[in-house]
Amino acid sequence: MGLLTIGAFARASRLSPKALRLYDELGLLPPARVDPYSGYRLYDPAQLERARLVAWLRRLGMPLADIRAVCELEPEAAAREVRAYWARVEADTAARRDLAAFLVDHLSGKDTTMSSDHTTLRIHYAVLSDTGSVRESNDDAGYAGPRLLAVADGIGGGRRAGEAAIEALKPLDAGVPGGELLSALEEAAHRAHESVSALAASEPALRDVGTTLTAMVWSGSRLGLVHIGDSRAYLLRDGELFQITHDHTVVQSLVDEGRITREEAASHPQRALLLRAVGAGSAFEPDFALRDARAEDRYLLCSDGLTGVVPTEEIQRVLASEDDPGTAVRELVALAIRAGGPDNVTCVVAHVAEQAALTTA
Incomplete structure (x- = not known):
């Protein structure tokens, strides 16, 4: 032809x-x-x-x-690229679906702070941070309050960057109306970025400081999540453990693209190299999400000092078996220490419970 x-x-x-x-x-x-x-x-x-x-x-x-780029690859490599692209599309779609559901409820005039049976949710929480067995100082920072949970892992300047980022979020612990949850969280995240940037500009020795930041804010039965870096958030629901954040690391991008396996990622020499962070010369592109909480849910926010050495199965076991958040964080930190404690480790655990709402005559 x-x-x-x-x-x-x-x-x-x-x-x-x-x-x-x-x-x-x-x-x-x-x-x-x-x-x-x-x-x-x-x-x-x-x-x-x-x-x-x-x-x-x-x-x-x-x-x-x-x-x-895909067209220039051999078929097997091209298939990995397509699979990685679609995984990113699905993650983005899930985030958009949650946002759409929130906006539908908000624009329909539904009360996002109270469930239909006149109950609301509250959390029992605890936070614990430890230097570990190897590091001389603790660069992590953690916070747990009635409406705000946060973990930050400082980069290049001790824990000052993490503390500055969390401090910028603390006004949210006073409460945020359900309809303003996402916008309030986004504004607070940008304040955190500005605070860390100001810290970096304050002294020549701090010019490369930065931090990861993973935080949740509660409003009724709804929670907002902001995440950047490689600290993580997990949800234990109906006995199943789900990681609800995505690591912003070079190694995770290689896993997403199908270039290495999760098993290879665990020992990869660049596993701590971040693609996104607050400050540290990295792109400030946090992930935001809205989620519906349920009674009996259990949440964990933690630095990579835990997830780098403690198997997921052990984390699940502790969250499922320990009914007291304080006991849970102590057990999780102890597991990291027993595994060698090569890094600082910080854990925040929150248990969701149902609470009858007050009514007025």
Whole structure:
């Protein structure tokens, strides 16, 4: 079979001539030959496979720059890239779904601070931080209050950056109306970023300071979550443990892209290298989420001093078996110490309970 005109190739590939001209300009799908007299683009039938792949990837919503990279890979590597892209899409969709549900409730005039049976939720909480067995000082910071839980792991300047970030969030512990939860949390996160940036500018020795930040704010039965870095938040619900944050690390990105396994990530030499943080010269791009809490839920916020050495199964066992948050944080920290305690470790545990709301005559 000879070369195909752009019209014939468009019909065979199910791409429009306009799209083919764009992909030619971008170097994504150049024609096999351009007639020197007429300027017509001519395509080799062998290019149909690449053209169809481009069409499928566009239907997935993949950006053109990413499609170009995928098309240059061997099939197995290309499959890993597509899998990693779709994992990111699903994570983003889940976050958008939670936000959409919140906005529907808010705009419909539903009371987001009280459930239909006139009960509201409260939390029992505890926080514990330890230097560990190796480090000389504790760079972690933690906070637990009736409406705010937070963990921060300082970078480059001791715990001052983490403390500054948490201090900027503390006004939220006074209470936030359900309809303002997300915006209040976002504003507080930016205040935290400004506080750490001001700290970095205050002394030459602190110019590279930064911190991770993982925090939750409660309003009735709804909670807002802000997360940046590699500290984590977990939810134990109905006996199952779920990690509800995503690590912003080089190693996690390699896992997401299918380049290494989770088992390989545990011993990777760059496992502590952050892609995002508050300060430290990193991009300030926190994740925000809204979640519905239930009675009997148990939440854990922790620094990587716990998750780096204590298996997930052990964390689940402690959260499920310890009914007192204070006992739970002590047991979790003890597990990290018994595992060698190579890093500072901070844990915040909160148990959700139902509380009858007050009524007025």
